Amino acid sequence: MTLESIKDLLHGSLPFTLRMVSGRAIEVPHPDFVALSRSGASIILSKEQDRIEVIRLNQIESFETAGGASNA
Numbered sequence: 001m002t003l004e005s006i007k008d009l010l011h012g013s014l015p016f017t018l019r020m021v022s023g024r025a026i027e028v029p030h031p032d033f034v035a036l037s038r039s040g041a042s043i044i045l046s047k048e049q050d051r052i053e054v055i056r057l058n059q060i061e062s063f064e065t066a067g068g069a070s071n072a
Helices: 003-010
Strands: 018-019 027-029 033-035 044-047 052-056 059-063
Touching: 003 033, 003 059
Parallel strands: none
Antiparallel strands: 018 027, 018 059, 033 044, 044 052
8 A cells, every 4th residue: 555545545535444464454434533644654543432543554455435446
């Protein structure tokens, strides 16, 4: 996953699913729940109950938006 494709995804307004290289799927209800790290190597996902998850971009295999668009 490239930094540019993540930036494009975060400028949208649709929910999306991140597909990890491990096979895990992470549902993101809205791009506002995600922030880029300063280095651009990770994203920070805001989760329920004030929890966060840090995800390395190199661990994201692809994404799919609610409209069906995907990126590999």
